[in-house]
Structures are given as C-alpha cells and as structure tokens.
Amino acid sequence: xxxxxxxxxxxxxxILFLIGLLGVLIRRNVIFMLMSVEIMxxxxxxxxxxxxxxxxxxxxxxxxxxxxxxxxxxxAVGLALILQVFHxxxxxxxxxxxxxxxx
Amino acid sequence: MNIIFYISAIIAIYSTLRAVLHKHAVHALLYLIVSLLSxxxxxxxxxxxxxxxxxxxxxxxxxxxxFVFVVMMLNxxxxxxxxxxxxxxxxxxxxxxVFVGLLLIEWLYILFGQPATxxxxxxxxxxxxxxxxxxxxxxxxxxxMAAMMLMAGVVGAYHIGKxxxxxxxxxxxxxxxxxxxxxxxxxxxxAV
Numbered sequence: 001x002x003x004x005x006x007x008x009x010x011x012x013x014x015i016l017f018l019i020g021l022l023g024v025l026i027r028r029n030v031i032f033m034l035m036s037v038e039i040m041x042x043x044x045x046x047x048x049x050x051x052x053x054x055x056x057x058x059x060x061x062x063x064x065x066x067x068x069x070x071x072x073x074x075x076a077v078g079l080a081l082i083l084q085v086f087h088x089x090x091x092x093x094x095x096x097x098x099x100x101x102x103x
Numbered sequence: 104m105n106i107i108f109y110i111s112a113i114i115a116i117y118s119t120l121r122a123v124l125h126k127h128a129v130h131a132l133l134y135l136i137v138s139l140l141s142x143x144x145x146x147x148x149x150x151x152x153x154x155x156x157x158x159x160x161x162x163x164x165x166x167x168x169x170f171v172f173v174v175m176m177l178n179x180x181x182x183x184x185x186x187x188x189x190x191x192x193x194x195x196x197x198x199x200x201v202f203v204g205l206l207l208i209e210w211l212y213i214l215f216g217q218p219a220t221x222x223x224x225x226x227x228x229x230x231x232x233x234x235x236x237x238x239x240x241x242x243x244x245x246x247x248m249a250a251m252m253l254m255a256g257v258v259g260a261y262h263i264g265k266x267x268x269x270x271x272x273x274x275x276x277x278x279x280x281x282x283x284x285x286x287x288x289x290x291x292x293x294a295v
Contacts, residue, residue, distance in 0.1 A: 002104040002148055007214040012112045012145070014210045016119055016138075018203050023123035025199035028190045029183075031128060031174065035135060039119055042142060042162065045154075053149040058229055058237040062245070064154050065238065068161050069249040073256030075166050079173045080264035086177055087266070093190075 009050045017043035030085070030092045034078050041071045107148055111141040126187040128174045132167060139163040150228035 016039060023036030045064045052060020086092055118138040125131035139162045147155035238246055 002108060004105050004108050009108075009149070011210070011214055012115070014207070014214070015116055016142075018207050018210075019116070019119045019123055021206075022196075022199060022203045025203070026191070026196035027123070028195075029128075029187065031170070031177075032123070032131065035131065035170065036123055038162075038166065039123070039135070039138070042139065045158075046142060046145065049146050049149050049151050049154060052229065053151065056150075056227070056229065058233050061151050061154050061229060061234045062237050062242045064151075065157065065234075066242075066245055066249055068157060069253055072161060072166060073253050075169055076256045076260040077263065079169055080260040083173060083176065083264055092177065092179075093186075 006050070006054060010047065013043045013046040013050065016040075016046065028093050028095055030082050030094055033094065034075070034082070037078075038071060038075065041067060041074075104148055108145060111144040111148075114138075115141040115145070124191070126184050126191065128183065129171070132170050132174065136163050136167050139167070152228055153231035153234050 020036045020039030020043060023039065024033050027033050027036065045067045048060040048063045048067070050060075052058065052064075082092065085097060089097065091097075115138050118134045118141070122131045122134035122138060125134060139158060143155045143158040143163070146152075146158055
C-alpha cells in the first residue's frame with residue numbers, strides 16, 4: 001500500500017495548481033489561458049481525490065465527477081467564444097480585446 | 104507504490120510546466136495530455152480507479168480533442184510561434200513567477216511547518232459501484248443539475264459558435280435586403 005505522506009500528496013496538487021495560475025498570468029494567447037484554467041481545475045480534482053482516499057469516503061470522487069462535468073461545459077463554451085473572437089478580431093491576444101475598456 | 108507515485112508526480116509537474124511554457128500550441132497540448140495521463144495514474148494509486156478511467160476518457164480524450172480541433176480551425180501556423188516568442192519575454196513572466204513562488208513558499212510552510220494531524224489512513228480502493236451508489240442516492244440532485252448544466256453548455260456553445268452572415272457595409276446590407284425582397288416578391292408572383 002502507498003505510504004506517501006499526506007503533505008507530499010497535497011504538495012503535488014499545490015504545485016500543479018500554481019503552474020496553472022502562472023500560465024494564466026503570463027500567457028497572452030487565450031487558448032493557453034483556457035488550458036491553464038483546465039490545469040487548475042485538474043489540481044482541484046486531485047485534492048478531492050486525495051481527501052477521499054485519506055478518509056476513505058466516496059464523496060471526494062462524486063465531487064470530482066461534478067468538476068469533470070463543469071470542465072467539459074466550460075471548455076465547450078470557452079472554445080466557442082475563442083472561435084467567435086478570432087473571427088471578429090483576427091487575433092487571440094487578450095491585450096487587444098478591449099471593447100469594454102472605458103476610454 | 105511510493106516509487107510509482109513519485110515518478111508520475113515528477114512527470115506530471117515537468118509536462119505541465121512544458122505545456123504552460125511551450126510556444127507551439129499543438130506540442131503544448133500533447134504535453135498537457137501526458138500530464139493528465141500521469142495524474143490519472145496518481146488517481147489510480149490513490150484508490151480511485153473509476154475516476155482514473157474518467158480522467159483518461161473525458162479530460163485526455165474529449166476535452167483535449169476539442170482543443171486540438173480549435174487549434175486546427177484557427178490554423179495560425181508559423182506566425183503564431185513567432186508571436187508567442189515575442190510575447191514570452193522574461194519581462195512578461197518574471198513578476199508573476201515571483202508571486203507564484205511566494206505562494207508556493209506559503210503552501211510549503213502550511214503543509215510542512217505544522218505537525219501532522221491524525222485521521223484514518225488510506226486503505227482499500229473505492230470501487231466504481233460505491234461511487235455510483237453515492238451519486239444516484241445522496242448526490243442525485245447534483246447529478247440532475249450537472250446534466251442541465253451540460254445541456255446548457257451544449258446549447259450555449261452552439262449558439263455562440265454559430266457563424267452569422269455578415270455584411271461589411273450598410274449599403275451592401277440594404278442591397279442584400281432588397282435582393283432578398285425581390286426574390287420573395289417574384290416567388291409570390293409566380294405562385295399567383
């Protein structure tokens with residue numbers, strides 16, 4: 001059986017989440033930002049799994065199924081939005097999408 | 104078991120970093136798939152075989168295929184890589200990296216700076232049957248709501264992604280309207 005300490009398992013989830021956060025912060029391409037959001041969601045799911053295995057409860061896995069459903073819906077809508085933005089502006093650079101900015 | 108955990112953790116961290124920092128979109132997606140697969144291995148050895156399978160099928164399968172399709176439809180080629188090189192200067196990522204590093208240090212302190220709390224230890228894996236039983240008894244309302252959200256997501260994605268017929272000038276727009284009206288008029292007269 002696995003004997004990795006709980007804090008090391010949580011550390012893996014934290015590192016994955018922070019890499020995703022770094023991606024959202026440094027990329028300017030919308031597709032990469034959406035990918036980084038996926039990484040962060042995945043890290044959150046990993047925390048649920050770790051908790052579920054620690055206390056041997058099914059609730060963690062049930063929550064991860066909801067996270068999966070949410071990620072799927074989010075990706076569908078987000079990618080449709082990216083396609084539409086690309087058709088309107090011919091760019092995927094978030095810094096150039098500034099219609100809502102008050103001049 | 105421990106060595107499997109550490110190996111897949113290292114693969115996951117490395118490939119996620121490559122996915123986030125890569126300049127080529129398709130290569131980044133492939134790295135992300137490797138990362139998701141190694142996270143699925145971790146799910147499996149943490150006693151969640153059902154979720155490991157779902158991770159492979161839904162995340163590494165369906166969601167990544169959507170991403171690949173969109174990258175293919177945008178079709179930006181070599182110019183995109185040049186653009187990414189310009190965007191990923193060290194000035195752009197230095198400060199965010201510093202702040203994320205600070206967050207990591209805080210987490211290290213929280214995780215390792217305190218005495219370990221007690222609790223039941225991990226034992227047997229939780230089998231798919233138990234998960235399904237919990238989903239369709241205690242979490243039935245949540246499952247229904249997830250189904251509605253997926254439906255709304257599909258309808259919303261279709262509605263947003265629909266290509267509208269655009270005319271680029273108002274005179275042309277009027278012309279197109281007039282032509283359409285004329286066509287329907289003649290159709291009516293023919294019917295009469």
